[in-house]
Amino acid sequence: MEQEFLQAEKEAENKSDYEKAGFYQKQSESLRHERVLDLLSRYCVIPKYGFPVDVVELQVYREGRPDNRYDLSRDLRVAISEYAPDSEVIVDGKKYTSKYVTLPKIKGFTRHYFCTCPNCRKVNVHLSEGTDRLCKYCGEPIGSLNWEYYIEPAEGFKTGITKESTRMKPKRSYAGEVFYLGGGQKDEAAAVFGEMITAESSSNDRLLVMNKSRFYICPRCGYAEIIKGNIPGLRMEQEHKNFRQYNCENETLQPVRLGHSFETDVARLIIPLLRSQEREDYAKALSFLYAFLEGFSMAAGIERKDIDGVLELNLEKGSYDVLIYDNVPGGAGHVKRLIDEEIMRKALESARSKVLQNCCDENTSCYNCLRNYYNQSKHSLLRRGYAREIIDLLAPVRPAASRSDTGI
Ligand SMILES: [Zn+2]
Ligand SMILES: [Zn+2]
Ligand SMILES: [Zn+2]
Incomplete structure (x- = not known):
């Protein structure tokens, strides 16, 4: 510098x-x-x-x-x-x-x-x-x-x-508003979930928050x-x-x-399914992001305010990457747990249960599902239905027939 x-x-x-x-x-x-x-x-x-x-x-x-x-x-x-x-x-x-x-x-x-x-x-x-x-x-x-x-x-x-x-x-x-500046050290471990999500993590990565x-x-x-x-x-x-x-x-x-600008730990989820072609695509990706944050917080027992996320355009894939970061000074390693397949699966399941509640009209969102004090400026874009659609594509619900195999 x-x-x-x-x-x-x-x-x-x-x-x-x-x-x-x-x-x-x-x-x-x-x-x-x-x-x-x-x-x-x-x-x-x-x-x-x-x-x-x-x-x-x-x-x-x-x-x-x-x-x-x-x-x-x-x-x-x-x-x-x-x-x-x-x-x-x-x-x-x-x-x-x-x-x-x-x-x-x-x-x-x-x-x-x-x-x-x-x-x-x-x-x-x-x-x-x-x-x-x-x-x-x-x-x-x-x-x-x-x-x-x-x-x-x-x-x-x-x-x-x-x-x-x-x-x-x-x-x-x-x-x-939060922007990802990068520059951190990538961790060796990366994980692929059902070929739909690739997750990688990094330390000392830089983000910028601006009024x-x-x-x-x-x-x-x-x-x-x-x-x-x-x-x-x-x-x-x-x-x-x-x-x-x-x-x-x-x-x-x-x-x-x-x-x-501050340094923290970041997990990048590359999800080619989160297209970035049409105007509504941004609202879809954003709705998924906030559902996922809720789900991850519940599944991993992390306070919701200790993690946050931001979207980043992935030019190569024509999609949005989801960046989840530790929202505590210096980072606490929370987001690195997403490299674990079991945690990722649980996070998606918890996110699904969050958006399956009958808390509001599917074409909108409320404080029970996607909205909170800190994402106020995005409230008008968040739709519970969008998040549910994406979660269903990423982690299909197992058909009822397979459950009967277990003798229920
Ligand atoms: Zn003066
Ligand atoms: Zn550029
Ligand atoms: Zn709701």
């Missing part, structure tokens, strides 16, 4: 773009600082698993002063949505609005530039913009695309002034507001107060996304 900066810095220098060269130099310094923490945890000075290094706080401020009576801390992957600027939380019956991203004490935020490849739809993340860049997954040119950047708000957030309203229900943004909204942020004090509508301008001029409630000297806000 640092190599990339040095190159970008040199390139800018060669073009006599000293402003840009200086920027990349600053970027690489702040990255080095971030990395110290990362290294400490990697070499077990701070154990990553079980010790929440990615936990951030929403610091409550009252009239410009920190109020330390509450400890509002959350894992960063949840916080980038629930504590994002303009989100509200209720503490002790009182509503607070997050308004500031806490700036790193030493250097500014590292910018993580990203774009989605139009060919393979995977997200490419780099530490610099590159005009002659190729997609690292499929090789298509992506340099001329519109690159945005995200920052990791690893220092947390602060509340601002909450507008009085009679509405007590807090405004919240949806759970963040769906864009924000304008003040690089001086961290003041931020959500951007309504989809296309942000390059900057916005706005007078505002800093978190101590004094006027901020800076009035130019910049558009950013909020993201957090």
